[in-house]
Amino acid sequence: MSDSPANPLPLLSSIDSPADVRRLSRSQLPQLADEVRSHVLDSVSKTGGHLSSNLGTVELTIALHYVYDTPRDRLVWDVGHQTYPHKILTGRRDAMSTLRQQGGISGFPRRDESEYDTFGTAHSSTSISAAHGMAMAARIKGESRRAVAIIGDGAMTAGMAFEALNNAGVAHGGLLGDVLVILNDNDMSISPPVGALNKYFTRLMSGKFYAAAREGAKSVLKHTPLYEFARRFEEHTKGMFVPGTIFEEFGFNYVGPIDGHDLDSLVPTLENLRDKKGPQFLHVVTRKGQGYKLAEADPVKYHGPTPFNPAEGIKPATTPPKKTFTQVFGDWLCDMAEADPKLVAITPAMREGSGMVEFHKRFPTRYYDVGIAEQHAVTFAAGLACEGLKPVVAIYSTFLQRGYDQLIHDVALQNLPVLFALDRAGLVGADGATHAGNYDIAFTRCIPNMSVLTPADENECRRALYTGHLHNGPVTVRYPRGAGAGEAIAKEMVALPWGKGEMRRHSAQPQTHGRGAPRVAILAFGTLLYPALKAAEALDASVANMRFAKPLDTELVAELARTHDALVTIEDGCIMGGAGSAVMESLQAQGFNLPVLQLGLPDTYVEHGEPGKLMSQIGLDAAGIERSVRQRFLNVAEVRAVANK
Numbered sequence: 001m002s003d004s005p006a007n008p009l010p011l012l013s014s015i016d017s018p019a020d021v022r023r024l025s026r027s028q029l030p031q032l033a034d035e036v037r038s039h040v041l042d043s044v045s046k047t048g049g050h051l052s053s054n055l056g057t058v059e060l061t062i063a064l065h066y067v068y069d070t071p072r073d074r075l076v077w078d079v080g081h082q083t084y085p086h087k088i089l090t091g092r093r094d095a096m097s098t099l100r101q102q103g104g105i106s107g108f109p110r111r112d113e114s115e116y117d118t119f120g121t122a123h124s125s126t127s128i129s130a131a132h133g134m135a136m137a138a139r140i141k142g143e144s145r146r147a148v149a150i151i152g153d154g155a156m157t158a159g160m161a162f163e164a165l166n167n168a169g170v171a172h173g174g175l176l177g178d179v180l181v182i183l184n185d186n187d188m189s190i191s192p193p194v195g196a197l198n199k200y201f202t203r204l205m206s207g208k209f210y211a212a213a214r215e216g217a218k219s220v221l222k223h224t225p226l227y228e229f230a231r232r233f234e235e236h237t238k239g240m241f242v243p244g245t246i247f248e249e250f251g252f253n254y255v256g257p258i259d260g261h262d263l264d265s266l267v268p269t270l271e272n273l274r275d276k277k278g279p280q281f282l283h284v285v286t287r288k289g290q291g292y293k294l295a296e297a298d299p300v301k302y303h304g305p306t307p308f309n310p311a312e313g314i315k316p317a318t319t320p321p322k323k324t325f326t327q328v329f330g331d332w333l334c335d336m337a338e339a340d341p342k343l344v345a346i347t348p349a350m351r352e353g354s355g356m357v358e359f360h361k362r363f364p365t366r367y368y369d370v371g372i373a374e375q376h377a378v379t380f381a382a383g384l385a386c387e388g389l390k391p392v393v394a395i396y397s398t399f400l401q402r403g404y405d406q407l408i409h410d411v412a413l414q415n416l417p418v419l420f421a422l423d424r425a426g427l428v429g430a431d432g433a434t435h436a437g438n439y440d441i442a443f444t445r446c447i448p449n450m451s452v453l454t455p456a457d458e459n460e461c462r463r464a465l466y467t468g469h470l471h472n473g474p475v476t477v478r479y480p481r482g483a484g485a486g487e488a489i490a491k492e493m494v495a496l497p498w499g500k501g502e503m504r505r506h507s508a509q510p511q512t513h514g515r516g517a518p519r520v521a522i523l524a525f526g527t528l529l530y531p532a533l534k535a536a537e538a539l540d541a542s543v544a545n546m547r548f549a550k551p552l553d554t555e556l557v558a559e560l561a562r563t564h565d566a567l568v569t570i571e572d573g574c575i576m577g578g579a580g581s582a583v584m585e586s587l588q589a590q591g592f593n594l595p596v597l598q599l600g601l602p603d604t605y606v607e608h609g610e611p612g613k614l615m616s617q618i619g620l621d622a623a624g625i626e627r628s629v630r631q632r633f634l635n636v637a638e639v640r641a642v643a644n645k
């Protein structure tokens with residue numbers, strides 16, 4: 001890496017767009033790679049973000065922009081967590097200091113951020129479908145653009161990737177798209193990779209397989225033009241053309257594997273492929289964390305670090321931090337597994353993020369990492385439940401969106417006892433709108449047989465998980481990223497009274513029936529109970545901790561409606577169709593007619609930023625709740641004073 005103190009990035013500082021990259025000589029590219037890598041490490045160590053994957057895509061990114069005519073040719077990055085080198089080369093070098101911060105650039109590709117970001121990603125395994133769409137559009141419009149999907153070995157495990165291969169490999173209306181799929185194989189997902197596909201990739205990479213395949217290919221192809229093609233590849237790129245791989249069966253020309261850190265292999269191979277018609281598949285081998293020893297040695301730890309000193313690496317916290325909801329879940333899972341041999345736990349490739357490392361260690365035969373396969377995870381759980389087991393699917397709220405039909409058709413319709421531990425409920429912060437868990441209350445509560453629990457703090461989360469585990473039907477227990485307001489977590493398992501909320505504060509104000517300042521009750525679902533309690537002190541409002549979005553405590557709703565002049569609902573989920581809407585439906589059904597203010601996440605995408613600040617900006621901190629209630633029900637003149645607090 002460059003070490004000139006005057007300008008640590010002498011070459012990179014002259015690169016403002018891929019056109020500048022294309023003006024470089026081939027011999028300058030390794031230096032550019034060093035500088036890009038150095039800038040990635042320097043930036044991410046200051047802002048936090050996805051590190052290991054980006055260190056691994058430096059050369060591939062340079063080669064792609066060098067060979068392809070971007071943005072005219074379309075690059076589609078799968079997941080997009082590996083696009084920092086791409087951002088750096090496409091005019092966002094200096095903006096890296098704002099990465100994932102409010103008002104700054106996103107950690108993922110975004111069409112509204114750059115013309116080089118041809119497709120918004122963050123949820124995995126969409127790239128081949130999108131690139132195929134773009135390639136077919138070019139064909140239909142008679143344009144000679146190329147489309148390239150760059151997909152990791154982890155992302156390749158999703159069914160959606162294979163649905164796209166299945167479609168892209170055959171002609172439609174006599175037309176084949178000029179799509180190139182690049183498999184960026186670093187033998188890692190976030191955790192070590194799983195499944196038969198990973199074993200297959202390993203076999204493809206093993207010298208034995210290659211050699212055999214290569215010899216086989218030569219004898220089969222000897223007298224065909226393809227033989228010449230294969231021979232040229234070998235000569236010029238160290239890659240090889242191997243028929244008979246699964247990708248060939250799908251109708252793609254499979255080329256590789258080649259070393260994804262060797263620009264002398266990458267550039268000529270891509271040049272060859274660029275000029276080929278029809279679906280092409282390039283297998284590139286990279287190393288996660290490449291060029292930073294600590295990340296190479298522990299790519300999991302450096303997958304998505306918070307800021308750290310690159311000279312020292314990530315250090316353990318000096319004082320043990322407060323337990324997160326994720327850790328509360330992980331502890332509960334181990335304790336429950338001790339007590340109930342029927343418990344099995346499933347993660348779609350999120351062992352670390354979902355707090356399951358310890359469970360995996362202690363209960364390896366009851367732990368299933370199914371790969372990035374949320375739909376399969378849900379139906380697999382349904383199958384286990386059919387046979388009397390008690391599956392727990394640990395899944396981020398945002399990723400359950402992938403398994404929605406499976407949730408309805410395979411789990412809920414058959415009323416199977418599957419517990420969904422929904423992490424990252426509500427806003428998540430730096431990952432932004434793509435990862436926000438805003439919709440699960442709305443999309444789960446409308447499903448017959450589903451129960452939806454919204455614990456307010458860590459203690460209640462443990463109790464909710466236990467309650468869900470005991471229940472004989474499908475349940476979600478949702479909780480946010482990070483820690484909550486809870487104190488010490490009680491070890492014993494005590495179930496929550498089913499479908500019942502609890503009163504946490506009683507207003508001292510009398511009911512006025514419209515003849516004075518109204519007596520207000522706040523009905524809180526989830527962790528916003530705590531800012532609601534704070535606001536209620538200032539407002540002298542009653543507060544109920546509702547605990548269940550479904551079954552809703554309709555008796556408590558009725559009681560609050562009878563004894564108050566106005567109600568407020570609050571949740572860290574979308575307002576439309578959420579828990580507040582459930583309260584409205586219940587009031588309507590029970591014949592109540594009183595003013596209700598629904599607070600929650602607005603009908604818009606909240607972008608990346610620090611979660612506390614974002615919540616304050618959308619009025620979901622204590623001051624914002626107080627302000628909204630006053631504005632709607634109380635002395636409007638006081639609102640300004642509260643706004644200035």
Ligand SMILES: Cc1ncc(C[n+]2csc(CCOP(=O)(O)OP(=O)(O)O)c2C)c(N)n1
Nearest residue numbers: 053122123124152153154155188189190349
């Ligand atoms: C649908 C979906 N599920 C899970 C994730 C979380 N996730 C982000 S990156 C990743 C691993 C991807 O592995 P790979 O594609 O091999 O890329 P690498 O991290 O190795 O660069 C996972 C599981 C996601 N983004 N989208």
Ligand SMILES: CC(=O)[C@@H](O)[C@H](O)COP(=O)(O)O
Nearest residue numbers: 079081122304353424431481
């Ligand atoms: C890219 C991706 O989807 C994950 O790496 C995600 O960024 C993890 O988020 P958490 O840090 O909340 O686990």
Ligand SMILES: [Mg+2]
Nearest residue numbers: 152153154188
């Ligand atoms: Mg990978």
